């Protein structure tokens with residue numbers, strides 16, 4: 001049976017060149033990067049090369065990169081660490097209703113611990129308005145966190161304008177860029193970003209490694225204490241294997257940026273094909289311009305997203321409904337609800353996320369298999385038979 005992996009926003013396969021770079025470390029570079037001897041220096045050099053690759057990809061300097069265990073840790077360190085460091089200035093935080101749980105849940109936890117939180121709404125395309133951010137700012141606002149691109153519907157946020165606003169008011173600006181790294185150009189300078197979270201496994205690198213960009217001069221209180229690694233902000237002997245793999249993935253992502261943008265052609269082929277073949281389908285998220293080039297999200301009315309996923313899986317097709325983190329729970333996606341979808345429509349949502357390995361044949365295979373699956377499920381659905 002054909003295998004078609006269209007869940008690249010949940011995670012990506014490791015690029016063979018990344019695996020090769022990691023293998024070289026695993027078998028040949030065993031020194032501790034903090035050691036002064038030759039073996040230690042060799043390890044440090046491999047690690048600093050990775051730091052250069054990531055810094056280059058986002059327009060930062062290597063000293064501004066702190067490696068972490070992933071996007072989740074980077075978000076936690078940025079939000080908790082910066083809020084604590086600036087608590088004398090105030091306790092008000094601003095974020096949006098469509099953030100990943102690795103931001104929203106951190107913010108909600110901080111709210112329980114004495115911070116004030118404003119969660120901004122989004123429009124029906126899943127985009128936050130700069131004017132809403134402006135209206136939410138108070139004298140005691142210390143931190144604004146807005147994601148670059150949404151993991152469920154692919155909507156791209158007006159980061160540059162929000163960053164400009166935050167900078168004018170002396171408020172720190174954090175961006176979760178886990179979904180946009182390697183997919184969209186990022187410049188932390190042009191976008192006025194103070195802190196930026198990224199992750200290895202969403203860009204063909206290994207799982208369990210990520211990083212936080214900390215603009216020079218921005219202070220965060222560490223979450224852990226121990227050694228002096230990573231500017232004392234993230235102690236512990238570095239995850240050499242992960243860091244080198246992540247660095248190689250960043251280097252490849254930089255080279256492949258334009259190629260990735262061209263995925264929009266396959267994205268539109270898939271979306272237009274679904275709309276042409278299946279009636280009663282709603283497109284979730286922006287139609288073209290402000291959307292990630294690899295994201296298709298639709299609600300197929302009168303069927304459950306979970307049943308669609310299982311039927312697709314039996315045909316060798318991997319997709320997701322809402323986000324992988326919420327699959328397995330029956331709560332509809334908080335992102336789709338924030339965009340104004342009813343529970344019923346949100347439940348029928350289906351996300352396909354293409355990757356650099358995706359081919360036109362993959363897309364056409366889905367367009368062949370999906371319509372009969374929908375037809376069969378709708379024939380069994382009491383919701384559907386009531387309407388015909």
Ligand SMILES: *Cc1c(COP(=O)(O)O)cnc(C)c1O
Pocket residue numbers: 009069070071072073100102147150151176178179199200201202208209210
């Ligand atoms: C995957 C993801 C994260 C979490 O990153 P991990 O490295 O898996 O911890 C955070 N934010 C967004 C938008 C993501 O898609």
